[in-house]
Amino acid sequence: MKRISVGTALLLIMCCSSLEPKESTHPSTPSPAKGEETDQIDQTVKPMQDIMGTGTIRFIDLEGGFYGIVADDGQRFDAGTLGESFQQDGLRVRFTVRERTGVMSIRMWGRIVEVVSLTTL
DSSP: OHHHHHHHHHHHHHHHHTTSOOOOOOTTSOOOOTTOOOOOOOOOOOOOOEEEEEEEEEEEOSTTOEEEEEETTSOEEEOSSOOGGGOOTTOEEEEEEEEOOSOOOSSOOSEEEEEEEEEEO
């Protein structure tokens, strides 16, 4: 009976010691100090930059249909609802847009942007 108790105790100690967090062995990953918060949040603020160019307004037949801007370099911009005068498939435009971060869309087409300026060519 003593052998079973000692064996059980040893097994219990081995199991409990394997549950402790292991130290990181990766050289670029510093180990947190005891009691230190381990979740890292990137708090780098990136300045918003305007994107300028020329392109074509296209009617996209997804999710009920919407108008988007296809830039001459192939980039696609989802500007939400364009003004009625710009809702023409094939209309050539000069645009300045700003990417909207932290926003999602069911359209899943292009980069979500807000229009800074939009003029016909």
